[in-house]
Amino acid sequence: MFKLEGVASFVAVVEAGSISEAARRLNLSKSVVSERLAELEKAMGANLLRRTTRRLSLTEDGAAFLERATRILHEVEAAATDVAERRGTLAGSLRISAPVTFGRMHLGPAIYPFLARHPELELSLDLDDRRVDAATDSYDAVVRHGPLESSRLVAWQLAPSHRLLVASPDYLAQMGAPATLAELQQHRGIFYANRGAADWRLHGPDGTEIARAAVALRVNNGDMMRDAAIAGVGIALLPTFIAGDAIRQGALAVIEVGLRAEPESIYIAHPEGRRVSARLRAFAECVRTAIGSPPYWDAWAQARGEGAGT
Known part of the structure; x- marks a missing residue:
């Protein structure tokens, strides 16, 4: 008879695309997941996964079993949750x-x-x-x-959530605080790398404006964008959940050009x-x-x- 833990491992491997990734998601070792899969296939009397050196794929039997296996897991989890919730616990x-x-x-x-x-x-x-x-x-x-x-x-x-243009007081004292869109575009910017473009989309009464600036830094992390702005690298457009403390402490100053990022x-x-x-x-x-x-x-x-x- 197959075990539920083997079914869970099988579904996790299919969803993750590999045994190693499924093991990470299940917080188990790769060998344990492999053993559970082998036990399940032995109990089922069928190969559920086709293994090559590069990838895993479902066999015909595996594809037929997957939908019901997924439904079984959801039903068992829902049943356990219902029992726990009746006891007033999560x-x-x-x-x-x-x-x-x-x-x-x-x-x-x-x-x-x-x-x-x-x-x-x-x-x-x-x-x-x-x-x-x-x-x-x-x-x-x-x-x-x-x-x-x-x-x-x-x-x-x-x-x-709101994003604001910010820079360090020292940077603004040295380079001048921009008060218009044209002045803003004379500065260097700190940009989020995954967005690709070196510009800021800002909104005002007359619609959307695109402010383009020279790139001082592209980085795919908000903490580093904030820290770079504090260090005087340039101007950044940051959400207040990242920049709020630095603004409150005076490490960053808000730049006003009559336009704001869309909420x-x-x-x-x-x-x-x-x-x-x-x-x-x-x-x-x-x-x-x-x-x-x-x-x-x-x-x-x-x-x-x-x-x-x-």
Whole structure:
């Protein structure tokens, strides 16, 4: 008779595309996952996966088994969750993807007390700035910053987000503080590398303007963009959840040119049509409550009697 852990390993390998990646997601060794697959195939009396030196693929029997195996796992997990929720506890696994900087700066501190209160909950938090597919990559939900891009996702807003042009006071004292779009374009910029373009999209009463600047630095990490701006490398367009503390402390100054970046959102999104567990709802509410309304990182703006995005 096959074991449920073997079924779980089989589904994980198919979803991950390799035994090593499935082992990482399951927090198991590669040898354990391989053993479980071998035991499952022996119990089934059929080869479920076709193995070559370069890739794994489903056999005909494996493809026929996969859909039911996935459904079995979901039903077992849902049943276990229902039992736990009847006892008033949150239990089971939760797999979330989130951006690196937001996860480190804000998500971690929000969820540590949450996890301490719910010891039967097993959270896998994958910090990665790439745009993962929640459905195909087997995430329960993704935390993201910016516009919602996939129509296959159902999003809940965690907080509004605003990006501001900032630079160090020393840089502005030396190079001059730009007050117009034309002056802004005479400066050097710090840009997010994955967006490619060396420009800023800014909005005003007359529509969208594109401000282009010479590149001082491209980097695919918000922490480094902020630190480079503090060091006087140039001007950066940063969300206030990254730059807020530095603005409050005076390490960065906000640049006003009569235009602003379009408001965005920090949101958590789950695949459309998937059953939403109580633990996912509780996770989202925990993060939303910890951030507050308005977000705590915009306290510098509230103290000065202004909105971060106005």
